[in-house]
Amino acid sequence: MGGNNMKISVIIPICNSEKYLPQCLDSVLCQNIDDMEIICVDDCSSDSSPDILEAYSKKDSRLTVIRSGTNLHAGVCRNIGLEKAKGEYVLFLDADDMLFKGAPEKLVKTAERYNADIVRCRAEDFDDVTGQSSISPHNSLKKVPPFLFDRAISYKSLYPVFSKICVAPWGGLFKRSFLIDNKIRFNSLVCVNDRSFFWESVLKAGTIVFSKVFLVHYRTNINTSLVGRRIKNFSCHFKSYELVYKASGALPPKMRRSILDAEMFDMAHWLEQSAGTEYFAQTVEMMSEFLNNMDKTVWNNIGRCVWYKRIAPL
Structure with a gap:
């Protein structure tokens, strides 16, 4: 891996995700970014997820596996990945979701163009039962006025729009130094461990950009129900x-x-x-x-x- 020259770190918390993990990892590893690392934090999985991770890490040196002996939950696992990360930018991905081909590279270019701390982007819903894709207003930034895309903004200048968008960490690209310097971390709750992270990050960000790029296929209608x-x-x-x-x-x-x-x-x-x-x-x-x-x-x-x-x- 590229040491201090790493461009992007993809952090994936994993807990008993054997059914979807290969698709998730394949969607990351197929990206055309050489200076990329994938940090998988296995949260005490009892299924075949550890075996899948080991097999993938042997095939591709960009993938690092961190294993927890106790169940820490997704927020803490993301924090562990963030501490390990070397990339200039960070993406957070869930183990049952998938990346669009070429999307991370586009978001990095947007972040560099505007010197953005955060680039919020779109997601497409993917129904696990029907196999059909759809666009939901909440996940696709449809409630963001068109003139606000691809321009530098801040929370305080346009605060009402931030209450109308998805807060999930997979909905954006983050400058790693911004998160580290401001000590922005996920909370340790069993669930709802990302909302405080979202608000703290947008409140402290100097520059935020809304992008029309679709980053994630967000899997819905799955048995491991949120x-x-x-x-x-x-x-x-x-x-x-x-x-x-x-x-x-x-x-x-x-x-x-x-x-x-x-x-x-x-x-x-x-x-x-x-x-x-x-x-x-x-x-x-x-x-x-x-x-x-x-x-x-x-x-x-x-x-x-x-x-x-x-x-x-x-």
């Missing part, structure tokens, strides 16, 4: 909210409210998803307690909030 994990560990939403609440404390009221509205919309969505499950009653009780204790001074009238109107009937 829905079940999020509902089972719903308290992670509250802990994530508190992290974002603290990180946004110094912002002007309108900016802070925009961020916290987005967090509560996400929470309302997952609360609705829990309806009909064995966890629903407990989740509603937890949400009620959270609302009773939360700082409501952020909103002039919480009863008017759209997210509150979604939660209240439940």
